[in-house]
Amino acid sequence: MTTTPDPRGGAGPADTVFHAGRMVPADQAALRVDSMALRYGLSVFEGVRLYRRTDGGLRPWLLAQHVERLRSSMDAMRLPDPGVDRIADIVGELTERNGLTDDAYCRISVSADGPGLIDAPVRSALTVTVRPMGRKRWLAGAEGMRLHVSRWQRPSAAVLPTHAKSISQYAGSRVALMEAKAAGYDGCLLTTPEGHVAEAPTATLCTVHDGVLATPPLTDGVLPGVTRAWVLAVCRTLGIPAAPSVIDAKRLGDADEVFLCGTGLEFATVRAVDAASLPAWPASPVTGRIVDRYFAEVRGDAPATDVSWSPVD
Incomplete structure:
Protein backbone atom coordinates (compact mmCIF):
# COMPACT_ATOMS: atom_id res chain seq x y z
CA MET A 1 0.00 0.00 0.00
CA THR A 2 1.08 3.57 -0.55
CA THR A 3 2.45 5.40 2.49
CA THR A 4 2.15 8.94 1.14
CA PRO A 5 1.82 11.10 4.25
CA ASP A 6 -1.21 13.23 4.90
CA PRO A 7 -0.30 16.79 3.82
CA ARG A 8 -2.83 18.25 6.29
CA GLY A 9 -4.29 21.64 5.57
CA GLY A 10 -7.58 22.49 3.90
CA ALA A 11 -8.55 23.60 0.44
CA GLY A 12 -6.55 26.49 -0.99
CA PRO A 13 -8.38 29.70 -1.94
CA ALA A 14 -8.12 28.90 -5.66
CA ASP A 15 -9.47 25.36 -5.31
CA THR A 16 -12.95 24.79 -6.67
CA VAL A 17 -15.63 23.68 -4.21
CA PHE A 18 -19.36 23.12 -4.48
CA HIS A 19 -21.46 25.34 -2.24
CA ALA A 20 -25.18 26.14 -2.22
CA GLY A 21 -25.80 24.99 -5.77
CA ARG A 22 -22.70 26.42 -7.46
CA MET A 23 -19.10 25.56 -8.24
CA VAL A 24 -17.06 28.41 -6.72
CA PRO A 25 -13.49 29.15 -5.57
CA GLY A 41 -24.42 24.10 15.31
CA LEU A 42 -27.05 22.87 12.84
CA SER A 43 -24.86 21.03 10.36
CA VAL A 44 -24.24 17.38 9.54
CA PHE A 45 -21.41 16.01 7.47
CA GLU A 46 -19.60 13.06 5.97
CA GLY A 47 -15.98 12.38 5.12
CA VAL A 48 -15.31 10.13 2.13
CA ARG A 49 -11.97 8.77 0.95
CA LEU A 50 -11.07 8.68 -2.74
CA TYR A 51 -8.45 6.11 -3.74
CA ARG A 52 -6.38 5.72 -6.86
CA ARG A 53 -6.97 2.23 -8.17
CA THR A 54 -4.29 -0.03 -9.60
CA ASP A 55 -6.00 0.03 -13.00
CA GLY A 56 -6.11 3.83 -12.98
CA GLY A 57 -8.74 6.33 -11.96
CA LEU A 58 -9.67 7.94 -8.68
CA ARG A 59 -12.83 6.57 -7.10
CA PRO A 60 -14.76 7.33 -3.91
CA TRP A 61 -14.84 4.50 -1.37
CA LEU A 62 -18.18 3.43 0.14
CA LEU A 63 -19.86 6.60 -1.11
CA ALA A 64 -23.36 5.07 -1.15
CA GLN A 65 -23.06 4.11 2.52
CA HIS A 66 -21.85 7.59 3.44
CA VAL A 67 -24.74 9.22 1.60
CA GLU A 68 -27.16 6.87 3.35
CA ARG A 69 -25.76 7.93 6.72
CA LEU A 70 -25.91 11.58 5.67
CA ARG A 71 -29.62 11.21 4.90
CA SER A 72 -30.13 9.58 8.30
CA SER A 73 -28.29 12.46 10.00
CA MET A 74 -30.36 15.04 8.11
CA ASP A 75 -33.57 13.34 9.21
CA ALA A 76 -32.42 13.17 12.83
CA MET A 77 -31.45 16.86 12.91
CA ARG A 78 -34.55 18.00 10.96
CA LEU A 79 -32.55 19.36 8.03
CA PRO A 80 -34.31 19.37 4.63
CA ASP A 81 -32.62 17.67 1.68
CA PRO A 82 -30.66 20.18 -0.46
CA GLY A 83 -30.14 17.61 -3.22
CA VAL A 84 -27.80 14.94 -1.90
CA ASP A 85 -28.70 12.67 -4.80
CA ARG A 86 -26.28 14.81 -6.86
CA ILE A 87 -23.28 14.11 -4.63
CA ALA A 88 -21.66 11.43 -6.80
CA ASP A 89 -21.71 13.71 -9.85
CA ILE A 90 -20.46 16.67 -7.81
CA VAL A 91 -17.53 14.67 -6.43
CA GLY A 92 -16.59 13.53 -9.93
CA GLU A 93 -16.68 17.08 -11.28
CA LEU A 94 -14.63 18.47 -8.39
CA THR A 95 -12.02 15.77 -8.88
CA GLU A 96 -11.62 16.82 -12.51
CA ARG A 97 -11.74 20.58 -11.91
CA ASN A 98 -9.05 20.37 -9.21
CA GLY A 99 -6.82 18.04 -11.23
CA LEU A 100 -6.71 15.34 -8.56
CA THR A 101 -5.09 12.06 -9.57
CA ASP A 102 -3.96 10.54 -6.27
CA ASP A 103 -5.62 9.66 -2.95
CA ALA A 104 -7.95 12.37 -1.69
CA TYR A 105 -10.52 13.22 0.96
CA CYS A 106 -14.00 14.58 0.30
CA ARG A 107 -15.98 16.45 2.94
CA ILE A 108 -19.72 16.71 2.40
CA SER A 109 -21.83 18.90 4.67
CA VAL A 110 -25.47 19.93 4.89
CA SER A 111 -25.88 23.11 6.92
CA ALA A 112 -28.73 25.39 7.97
CA ASP A 113 -27.60 28.50 6.13
CA GLY A 114 -30.55 30.82 6.74
CA PRO A 115 -31.08 33.13 9.74
CA GLY A 116 -33.63 32.52 12.45
CA LEU A 117 -34.31 31.46 16.00
CA ILE A 118 -33.68 27.91 17.08
CA ASP A 119 -37.12 26.65 16.02
CA ALA A 120 -37.33 28.58 12.74
CA PRO A 121 -37.88 26.81 9.40
CA VAL A 122 -34.56 25.67 7.95
CA ARG A 123 -33.04 26.21 4.52
CA SER A 124 -30.21 23.74 3.87
CA ALA A 125 -27.03 24.29 1.88
CA LEU A 126 -24.95 21.45 0.46
CA THR A 127 -21.17 21.96 0.52
CA VAL A 128 -18.65 19.55 -1.01
CA THR A 129 -14.87 19.85 -1.01
CA VAL A 130 -12.20 17.45 -2.28
CA ARG A 131 -8.51 17.76 -1.43
CA PRO A 132 -5.42 15.54 -1.52
CA MET A 133 -4.90 13.25 1.46
CA GLY A 134 -2.54 10.34 1.92
CA ARG A 135 -1.82 8.24 4.98
CA LYS A 136 -1.80 9.53 8.52
CA ARG A 137 1.43 9.07 10.47
CA TRP A 138 0.17 5.90 12.18
CA LEU A 139 0.13 3.99 8.90
CA ALA A 140 2.81 5.97 7.09
CA GLY A 141 5.33 5.40 9.88
CA ALA A 142 3.92 2.19 11.41
CA GLU A 143 3.61 4.04 14.72
CA GLY A 144 1.40 3.00 17.60
CA MET A 145 -0.84 5.41 19.47
CA ARG A 146 -0.76 6.10 23.19
CA LEU A 147 -4.33 6.68 24.34
CA HIS A 148 -5.88 8.09 27.49
CA VAL A 149 -9.27 6.94 28.78
CA SER A 150 -10.93 10.31 29.22
CA ARG A 151 -13.11 11.55 32.05
CA TRP A 152 -15.27 13.10 29.33
CA GLN A 153 -18.21 11.03 28.14
CA ARG A 154 -19.82 10.36 24.82
CA PRO A 155 -23.37 11.82 25.04
CA SER A 156 -26.10 9.23 25.40
CA ALA A 157 -29.07 8.86 23.07
CA ALA A 158 -31.15 10.55 25.77
CA VAL A 159 -29.15 13.75 25.18
CA LEU A 160 -29.09 13.92 21.37
CA PRO A 161 -29.36 11.58 18.37
CA THR A 162 -26.04 9.75 18.69
CA HIS A 163 -26.40 8.14 15.26
CA ALA A 164 -26.29 11.57 13.60
CA LYS A 165 -22.91 12.83 12.42
CA SER A 166 -23.56 16.37 13.59
CA ILE A 167 -20.86 18.99 14.15
CA SER A 168 -22.40 19.76 17.54
CA GLN A 169 -21.31 16.32 18.77
CA TYR A 170 -17.63 17.16 18.34
CA ALA A 171 -17.29 20.06 20.76
CA GLY A 172 -16.94 17.83 23.81
CA SER A 173 -14.73 15.39 21.91
CA ARG A 174 -12.37 18.24 21.05
CA VAL A 175 -12.05 19.22 24.70
CA ALA A 176 -11.29 15.61 25.63
CA LEU A 177 -8.68 15.28 22.89
CA MET A 178 -6.92 18.54 23.76
CA GLU A 179 -6.84 17.53 27.41
CA ALA A 180 -5.27 14.17 26.51
CA LYS A 181 -2.68 15.73 24.22
CA ALA A 182 -1.75 18.29 26.87
CA ALA A 183 -0.99 15.32 29.15
CA GLY A 184 1.34 13.81 26.55
CA TYR A 185 -0.97 11.28 24.87
CA ASP A 186 -1.63 10.88 21.15
CA GLY A 187 -5.37 10.64 21.61
CA CYS A 188 -8.16 9.61 23.92
CA LEU A 189 -11.13 7.33 24.35
CA LEU A 190 -14.49 8.66 25.50
CA THR A 191 -16.58 6.70 27.97
CA THR A 192 -20.30 6.17 28.58
CA PRO A 193 -22.37 7.11 31.65
CA GLU A 194 -22.21 3.41 32.59
CA GLY A 195 -18.41 3.46 32.56
CA HIS A 196 -17.96 1.56 29.30
CA VAL A 197 -15.29 2.56 26.81
CA ALA A 198 -17.03 4.05 23.77
CA GLU A 199 -14.88 5.49 20.99
CA ALA A 200 -12.18 7.96 20.07
CA PRO A 201 -13.23 11.52 19.15
CA THR A 202 -13.16 10.76 15.42
CA ALA A 203 -12.69 6.99 15.17
CA THR A 204 -14.13 3.61 16.16
CA LEU A 205 -12.45 1.45 18.80
CA CYS A 206 -11.75 -2.23 18.09
CA THR A 207 -10.07 -4.83 20.29
CA VAL A 208 -8.83 -8.35 19.60
CA HIS A 209 -8.64 -11.06 22.27
CA ASP A 210 -7.70 -14.64 21.40
CA GLY A 211 -8.39 -13.90 17.73
CA VAL A 212 -11.89 -12.51 18.35
CA LEU A 213 -12.62 -8.91 17.35
CA ALA A 214 -14.94 -6.72 19.41
CA THR A 215 -16.16 -3.16 18.97
CA PRO A 216 -18.52 -1.23 21.27
CA PRO A 217 -22.21 -1.72 20.45
CA LEU A 218 -24.27 1.12 19.01
CA THR A 219 -26.45 0.92 22.12
CA ASP A 220 -23.49 2.51 23.93
CA GLY A 221 -24.08 5.68 21.93
CA VAL A 222 -21.13 5.31 19.55
CA LEU A 223 -21.37 6.73 16.06
CA PRO A 224 -22.41 4.03 13.56
CA GLY A 225 -19.25 4.31 11.50
CA VAL A 226 -19.07 3.33 7.85
CA THR A 227 -15.56 1.93 8.34
CA ARG A 228 -16.87 0.11 11.42
CA ALA A 229 -19.54 -1.51 9.24
CA TRP A 230 -16.89 -2.50 6.70
CA VAL A 231 -14.65 -4.03 9.39
CA LEU A 232 -17.47 -6.17 10.78
CA ALA A 233 -18.41 -7.26 7.25
CA VAL A 234 -14.87 -8.04 6.10
CA CYS A 235 -14.22 -10.11 9.22
CA ARG A 236 -16.88 -12.50 7.95
CA THR A 237 -15.04 -12.70 4.62
CA LEU A 238 -11.71 -13.33 6.34
CA GLY A 239 -13.10 -15.83 8.84
CA ILE A 240 -12.34 -13.62 11.84
CA PRO A 241 -14.93 -13.92 14.64
CA ALA A 242 -16.29 -10.42 15.26
CA ALA A 243 -19.26 -8.83 16.99
CA PRO A 244 -20.33 -5.66 18.79
CA SER A 245 -19.69 -6.10 22.50
CA VAL A 246 -19.40 -3.92 25.60
CA ILE A 247 -15.78 -3.00 26.32
CA ASP A 248 -14.82 -1.97 29.83
CA ALA A 249 -11.43 -0.91 31.17
CA LYS A 250 -10.44 -4.47 32.12
CA ARG A 251 -11.31 -5.90 28.72
CA LEU A 252 -9.40 -3.09 27.07
CA GLY A 253 -6.36 -3.77 29.22
CA ASP A 254 -6.47 -7.51 28.56
CA ALA A 255 -6.65 -7.16 24.77
CA ASP A 256 -4.01 -8.70 22.53
CA GLU A 257 -4.56 -5.98 19.92
CA VAL A 258 -6.26 -2.59 19.97
CA PHE A 259 -6.81 -0.37 16.96
CA LEU A 260 -8.82 2.63 15.85
CA CYS A 261 -10.48 2.92 12.47
CA GLY A 262 -12.34 5.60 10.56
CA THR A 263 -12.53 7.24 7.17
CA GLY A 264 -10.00 9.99 7.76
CA LEU A 265 -7.75 8.00 10.08
CA GLU A 266 -8.07 4.75 8.13
CA PHE A 267 -6.33 2.55 10.75
CA ALA A 268 -4.05 3.10 13.73
CA THR A 269 -2.72 0.45 16.09
CA VAL A 270 -2.58 1.27 19.79
CA ARG A 271 0.59 0.59 21.77
CA ALA A 272 -0.53 1.80 25.20
CA VAL A 273 -3.63 2.85 27.11
CA ASP A 274 -2.89 5.25 29.96
CA ALA A 275 0.12 3.82 31.83
CA ALA A 276 -0.31 0.27 30.53
CA SER A 277 1.53 -0.85 27.41
CA LEU A 278 0.06 -3.61 25.28
CA PRO A 279 2.56 -6.46 25.76
CA ALA A 280 2.11 -7.88 22.24
CA TRP A 281 2.53 -4.59 20.36
CA PRO A 282 3.74 -4.14 17.60
CA ALA A 283 2.58 -7.67 16.72
CA SER A 284 -0.95 -7.16 15.37
CA PRO A 285 -1.75 -10.14 13.13
CA VAL A 286 -5.53 -9.68 13.03
CA THR A 287 -5.29 -5.93 12.51
CA GLY A 288 -2.70 -6.51 9.80
CA ARG A 289 -4.98 -8.87 7.87
CA ILE A 290 -7.81 -6.33 7.99
CA VAL A 291 -5.59 -3.43 6.89
CA ASP A 292 -4.08 -5.45 4.04
CA ARG A 293 -7.54 -6.43 2.83
CA TYR A 294 -8.72 -2.82 3.08
CA PHE A 295 -6.03 -1.52 0.77
CA ALA A 296 -6.45 -4.45 -1.61
CA GLU A 297 -10.13 -3.56 -1.93
CA VAL A 298 -9.75 0.20 -2.26
CA ARG A 299 -7.09 -0.27 -4.96
CA GLY A 300 -9.32 -2.70 -6.85
CA ASP A 301 -7.00 -5.66 -6.28
CA ALA A 302 -9.60 -7.69 -4.34
CA PRO A 303 -13.38 -7.97 -4.61
CA ALA A 304 -15.16 -5.28 -2.62
CA THR A 305 -16.88 -6.54 0.52
CA ASP A 306 -20.66 -6.11 0.55
CA VAL A 307 -21.29 -3.51 3.26
CA SER A 308 -24.66 -2.52 4.67
CA TRP A 309 -24.75 0.60 6.85
CA SER A 310 -27.39 0.84 9.56
CA PRO A 311 -27.96 3.10 12.58
CA VAL A 312 -28.59 -0.03 14.66
CA ASP A 313 -26.57 -3.24 15.12
Whole structure:
Protein backbone atom coordinates (compact mmCIF):
# COMPACT_ATOMS: atom_id res chain seq x y z
CA MET A 1 0.00 0.00 0.00
CA THR A 2 1.08 3.57 -0.55
CA THR A 3 2.45 5.40 2.49
CA THR A 4 2.15 8.94 1.14
CA PRO A 5 1.82 11.10 4.25
CA ASP A 6 -1.21 13.23 4.90
CA PRO A 7 -0.30 16.79 3.82
CA ARG A 8 -2.83 18.25 6.29
CA GLY A 9 -4.29 21.64 5.57
CA GLY A 10 -7.58 22.49 3.90
CA ALA A 11 -8.55 23.60 0.44
CA GLY A 12 -6.55 26.49 -0.99
CA PRO A 13 -8.38 29.70 -1.94
CA ALA A 14 -8.12 28.90 -5.66
CA ASP A 15 -9.47 25.36 -5.31
CA THR A 16 -12.95 24.79 -6.67
CA VAL A 17 -15.63 23.68 -4.21
CA PHE A 18 -19.36 23.12 -4.48
CA HIS A 19 -21.46 25.34 -2.24
CA ALA A 20 -25.18 26.14 -2.22
CA GLY A 21 -25.80 24.99 -5.77
CA ARG A 22 -22.70 26.42 -7.46
CA MET A 23 -19.10 25.56 -8.24
CA VAL A 24 -17.06 28.41 -6.72
CA PRO A 25 -13.49 29.15 -5.57
CA ALA A 26 -13.01 27.96 -2.00
CA ASP A 27 -12.59 31.49 -0.64
CA GLN A 28 -16.01 32.45 -2.01
CA ALA A 29 -17.92 29.66 -0.25
CA ALA A 30 -19.36 31.00 2.98
CA LEU A 31 -22.26 30.73 5.39
CA ARG A 32 -23.80 34.00 6.57
CA VAL A 33 -22.72 35.07 10.05
CA ASP A 34 -26.26 34.85 11.43
CA SER A 35 -26.94 31.42 9.93
CA MET A 36 -28.50 28.77 12.12
CA ALA A 37 -25.47 26.58 11.40
CA LEU A 38 -23.20 29.06 13.17
CA ARG A 39 -25.68 30.05 15.88
CA TYR A 40 -26.83 26.57 16.89
CA GLY A 41 -24.42 24.10 15.31
CA LEU A 42 -27.05 22.87 12.84
CA SER A 43 -24.86 21.03 10.36
CA VAL A 44 -24.24 17.38 9.54
CA PHE A 45 -21.41 16.01 7.47
CA GLU A 46 -19.60 13.06 5.97
CA GLY A 47 -15.98 12.38 5.12
CA VAL A 48 -15.31 10.13 2.13
CA ARG A 49 -11.97 8.77 0.95
CA LEU A 50 -11.07 8.68 -2.74
CA TYR A 51 -8.45 6.11 -3.74
CA ARG A 52 -6.38 5.72 -6.86
CA ARG A 53 -6.97 2.23 -8.17
CA THR A 54 -4.29 -0.03 -9.60
CA ASP A 55 -6.00 0.03 -13.00
CA GLY A 56 -6.11 3.83 -12.98
CA GLY A 57 -8.74 6.33 -11.96
CA LEU A 58 -9.67 7.94 -8.68
CA ARG A 59 -12.83 6.57 -7.10
CA PRO A 60 -14.76 7.33 -3.91
CA TRP A 61 -14.84 4.50 -1.37
CA LEU A 62 -18.18 3.43 0.14
CA LEU A 63 -19.86 6.60 -1.11
CA ALA A 64 -23.36 5.07 -1.15
CA GLN A 65 -23.06 4.11 2.52
CA HIS A 66 -21.85 7.59 3.44
CA VAL A 67 -24.74 9.22 1.60
CA GLU A 68 -27.16 6.87 3.35
CA ARG A 69 -25.76 7.93 6.72
CA LEU A 70 -25.91 11.58 5.67
CA ARG A 71 -29.62 11.21 4.90
CA SER A 72 -30.13 9.58 8.30
CA SER A 73 -28.29 12.46 10.00
CA MET A 74 -30.36 15.04 8.11
CA ASP A 75 -33.57 13.34 9.21
CA ALA A 76 -32.42 13.17 12.83
CA MET A 77 -31.45 16.86 12.91
CA ARG A 78 -34.55 18.00 10.96
CA LEU A 79 -32.55 19.36 8.03
CA PRO A 80 -34.31 19.37 4.63
CA ASP A 81 -32.62 17.67 1.68
CA PRO A 82 -30.66 20.18 -0.46
CA GLY A 83 -30.14 17.61 -3.22
CA VAL A 84 -27.80 14.94 -1.90
CA ASP A 85 -28.70 12.67 -4.80
CA ARG A 86 -26.28 14.81 -6.86
CA ILE A 87 -23.28 14.11 -4.63
CA ALA A 88 -21.66 11.43 -6.80
CA ASP A 89 -21.71 13.71 -9.85
CA ILE A 90 -20.46 16.67 -7.81
CA VAL A 91 -17.53 14.67 -6.43
CA GLY A 92 -16.59 13.53 -9.93
CA GLU A 93 -16.68 17.08 -11.28
CA LEU A 94 -14.63 18.47 -8.39
CA THR A 95 -12.02 15.77 -8.88
CA GLU A 96 -11.62 16.82 -12.51
CA ARG A 97 -11.74 20.58 -11.91
CA ASN A 98 -9.05 20.37 -9.21
CA GLY A 99 -6.82 18.04 -11.23
CA LEU A 100 -6.71 15.34 -8.56
CA THR A 101 -5.09 12.06 -9.57
CA ASP A 102 -3.96 10.54 -6.27
CA ASP A 103 -5.62 9.66 -2.95
CA ALA A 104 -7.95 12.37 -1.69
CA TYR A 105 -10.52 13.22 0.96
CA CYS A 106 -14.00 14.58 0.30
CA ARG A 107 -15.98 16.45 2.94
CA ILE A 108 -19.72 16.71 2.40
CA SER A 109 -21.83 18.90 4.67
CA VAL A 110 -25.47 19.93 4.89
CA SER A 111 -25.88 23.11 6.92
CA ALA A 112 -28.73 25.39 7.97
CA ASP A 113 -27.60 28.50 6.13
CA GLY A 114 -30.55 30.82 6.74
CA PRO A 115 -31.08 33.13 9.74
CA GLY A 116 -33.63 32.52 12.45
CA LEU A 117 -34.31 31.46 16.00
CA ILE A 118 -33.68 27.91 17.08
CA ASP A 119 -37.12 26.65 16.02
CA ALA A 120 -37.33 28.58 12.74
CA PRO A 121 -37.88 26.81 9.40
CA VAL A 122 -34.56 25.67 7.95
CA ARG A 123 -33.04 26.21 4.52
CA SER A 124 -30.21 23.74 3.87
CA ALA A 125 -27.03 24.29 1.88
CA LEU A 126 -24.95 21.45 0.46
CA THR A 127 -21.17 21.96 0.52
CA VAL A 128 -18.65 19.55 -1.01
CA THR A 129 -14.87 19.85 -1.01
CA VAL A 130 -12.20 17.45 -2.28
CA ARG A 131 -8.51 17.76 -1.43
CA PRO A 132 -5.42 15.54 -1.52
CA MET A 133 -4.90 13.25 1.46
CA GLY A 134 -2.54 10.34 1.92
CA ARG A 135 -1.82 8.24 4.98
CA LYS A 136 -1.80 9.53 8.52
CA ARG A 137 1.43 9.07 10.47
CA TRP A 138 0.17 5.90 12.18
CA LEU A 139 0.13 3.99 8.90
CA ALA A 140 2.81 5.97 7.09
CA GLY A 141 5.33 5.40 9.88
CA ALA A 142 3.92 2.19 11.41
CA GLU A 143 3.61 4.04 14.72
CA GLY A 144 1.40 3.00 17.60
CA MET A 145 -0.84 5.41 19.47
CA ARG A 146 -0.76 6.10 23.19
CA LEU A 147 -4.33 6.68 24.34
CA HIS A 148 -5.88 8.09 27.49
CA VAL A 149 -9.27 6.94 28.78
CA SER A 150 -10.93 10.31 29.22
CA ARG A 151 -13.11 11.55 32.05
CA TRP A 152 -15.27 13.10 29.33
CA GLN A 153 -18.21 11.03 28.14
CA ARG A 154 -19.82 10.36 24.82
CA PRO A 155 -23.37 11.82 25.04
CA SER A 156 -26.10 9.23 25.40
CA ALA A 157 -29.07 8.86 23.07
CA ALA A 158 -31.15 10.55 25.77
CA VAL A 159 -29.15 13.75 25.18
CA LEU A 160 -29.09 13.92 21.37
CA PRO A 161 -29.36 11.58 18.37
CA THR A 162 -26.04 9.75 18.69
CA HIS A 163 -26.40 8.14 15.26
CA ALA A 164 -26.29 11.57 13.60
CA LYS A 165 -22.91 12.83 12.42
CA SER A 166 -23.56 16.37 13.59
CA ILE A 167 -20.86 18.99 14.15
CA SER A 168 -22.40 19.76 17.54
CA GLN A 169 -21.31 16.32 18.77
CA TYR A 170 -17.63 17.16 18.34
CA ALA A 171 -17.29 20.06 20.76
CA GLY A 172 -16.94 17.83 23.81
CA SER A 173 -14.73 15.39 21.91
CA ARG A 174 -12.37 18.24 21.05
CA VAL A 175 -12.05 19.22 24.70
CA ALA A 176 -11.29 15.61 25.63
CA LEU A 177 -8.68 15.28 22.89
CA MET A 178 -6.92 18.54 23.76
CA GLU A 179 -6.84 17.53 27.41
CA ALA A 180 -5.27 14.17 26.51
CA LYS A 181 -2.68 15.73 24.22
CA ALA A 182 -1.75 18.29 26.87
CA ALA A 183 -0.99 15.32 29.15
CA GLY A 184 1.34 13.81 26.55
CA TYR A 185 -0.97 11.28 24.87
CA ASP A 186 -1.63 10.88 21.15
CA GLY A 187 -5.37 10.64 21.61
CA CYS A 188 -8.16 9.61 23.92
CA LEU A 189 -11.13 7.33 24.35
CA LEU A 190 -14.49 8.66 25.50
CA THR A 191 -16.58 6.70 27.97
CA THR A 192 -20.30 6.17 28.58
CA PRO A 193 -22.37 7.11 31.65
CA GLU A 194 -22.21 3.41 32.59
CA GLY A 195 -18.41 3.46 32.56
CA HIS A 196 -17.96 1.56 29.30
CA VAL A 197 -15.29 2.56 26.81
CA ALA A 198 -17.03 4.05 23.77
CA GLU A 199 -14.88 5.49 20.99
CA ALA A 200 -12.18 7.96 20.07
CA PRO A 201 -13.23 11.52 19.15
CA THR A 202 -13.16 10.76 15.42
CA ALA A 203 -12.69 6.99 15.17
CA THR A 204 -14.13 3.61 16.16
CA LEU A 205 -12.45 1.45 18.80
CA CYS A 206 -11.75 -2.23 18.09
CA THR A 207 -10.07 -4.83 20.29
CA VAL A 208 -8.83 -8.35 19.60
CA HIS A 209 -8.64 -11.06 22.27
CA ASP A 210 -7.70 -14.64 21.40
CA GLY A 211 -8.39 -13.90 17.73
CA VAL A 212 -11.89 -12.51 18.35
CA LEU A 213 -12.62 -8.91 17.35
CA ALA A 214 -14.94 -6.72 19.41
CA THR A 215 -16.16 -3.16 18.97
CA PRO A 216 -18.52 -1.23 21.27
CA PRO A 217 -22.21 -1.72 20.45
CA LEU A 218 -24.27 1.12 19.01
CA THR A 219 -26.45 0.92 22.12
CA ASP A 220 -23.49 2.51 23.93
CA GLY A 221 -24.08 5.68 21.93
CA VAL A 222 -21.13 5.31 19.55
CA LEU A 223 -21.37 6.73 16.06
CA PRO A 224 -22.41 4.03 13.56
CA GLY A 225 -19.25 4.31 11.50
CA VAL A 226 -19.07 3.33 7.85
CA THR A 227 -15.56 1.93 8.34
CA ARG A 228 -16.87 0.11 11.42
CA ALA A 229 -19.54 -1.51 9.24
CA TRP A 230 -16.89 -2.50 6.70
CA VAL A 231 -14.65 -4.03 9.39
CA LEU A 232 -17.47 -6.17 10.78
CA ALA A 233 -18.41 -7.26 7.25
CA VAL A 234 -14.87 -8.04 6.10
CA CYS A 235 -14.22 -10.11 9.22
CA ARG A 236 -16.88 -12.50 7.95
CA THR A 237 -15.04 -12.70 4.62
CA LEU A 238 -11.71 -13.33 6.34
CA GLY A 239 -13.10 -15.83 8.84
CA ILE A 240 -12.34 -13.62 11.84
CA PRO A 241 -14.93 -13.92 14.64
CA ALA A 242 -16.29 -10.42 15.26
CA ALA A 243 -19.26 -8.83 16.99
CA PRO A 244 -20.33 -5.66 18.79
CA SER A 245 -19.69 -6.10 22.50
CA VAL A 246 -19.40 -3.92 25.60
CA ILE A 247 -15.78 -3.00 26.32
CA ASP A 248 -14.82 -1.97 29.83
CA ALA A 249 -11.43 -0.91 31.17
CA LYS A 250 -10.44 -4.47 32.12
CA ARG A 251 -11.31 -5.90 28.72
CA LEU A 252 -9.40 -3.09 27.07
CA GLY A 253 -6.36 -3.77 29.22
CA ASP A 254 -6.47 -7.51 28.56
CA ALA A 255 -6.65 -7.16 24.77
CA ASP A 256 -4.01 -8.70 22.53
CA GLU A 257 -4.56 -5.98 19.92
CA VAL A 258 -6.26 -2.59 19.97
CA PHE A 259 -6.81 -0.37 16.96
CA LEU A 260 -8.82 2.63 15.85
CA CYS A 261 -10.48 2.92 12.47
CA GLY A 262 -12.34 5.60 10.56
CA THR A 263 -12.53 7.24 7.17
CA GLY A 264 -10.00 9.99 7.76
CA LEU A 265 -7.75 8.00 10.08
CA GLU A 266 -8.07 4.75 8.13
CA PHE A 267 -6.33 2.55 10.75
CA ALA A 268 -4.05 3.10 13.73
CA THR A 269 -2.72 0.45 16.09
CA VAL A 270 -2.58 1.27 19.79
CA ARG A 271 0.59 0.59 21.77
CA ALA A 272 -0.53 1.80 25.20
CA VAL A 273 -3.63 2.85 27.11
CA ASP A 274 -2.89 5.25 29.96
CA ALA A 275 0.12 3.82 31.83
CA ALA A 276 -0.31 0.27 30.53
CA SER A 277 1.53 -0.85 27.41
CA LEU A 278 0.06 -3.61 25.28
CA PRO A 279 2.56 -6.46 25.76
CA ALA A 280 2.11 -7.88 22.24
CA TRP A 281 2.53 -4.59 20.36
CA PRO A 282 3.74 -4.14 17.60
CA ALA A 283 2.58 -7.67 16.72
CA SER A 284 -0.95 -7.16 15.37
CA PRO A 285 -1.75 -10.14 13.13
CA VAL A 286 -5.53 -9.68 13.03
CA THR A 287 -5.29 -5.93 12.51
CA GLY A 288 -2.70 -6.51 9.80
CA ARG A 289 -4.98 -8.87 7.87
CA ILE A 290 -7.81 -6.33 7.99
CA VAL A 291 -5.59 -3.43 6.89
CA ASP A 292 -4.08 -5.45 4.04
CA ARG A 293 -7.54 -6.43 2.83
CA TYR A 294 -8.72 -2.82 3.08
CA PHE A 295 -6.03 -1.52 0.77
CA ALA A 296 -6.45 -4.45 -1.61
CA GLU A 297 -10.13 -3.56 -1.93
CA VAL A 298 -9.75 0.20 -2.26
CA ARG A 299 -7.09 -0.27 -4.96
CA GLY A 300 -9.32 -2.70 -6.85
CA ASP A 301 -7.00 -5.66 -6.28
CA ALA A 302 -9.60 -7.69 -4.34
CA PRO A 303 -13.38 -7.97 -4.61
CA ALA A 304 -15.16 -5.28 -2.62
CA THR A 305 -16.88 -6.54 0.52
CA ASP A 306 -20.66 -6.11 0.55
CA VAL A 307 -21.29 -3.51 3.26
CA SER A 308 -24.66 -2.52 4.67
CA TRP A 309 -24.75 0.60 6.85
CA SER A 310 -27.39 0.84 9.56
CA PRO A 311 -27.96 3.10 12.58
CA VAL A 312 -28.59 -0.03 14.66
CA ASP A 313 -26.57 -3.24 15.12
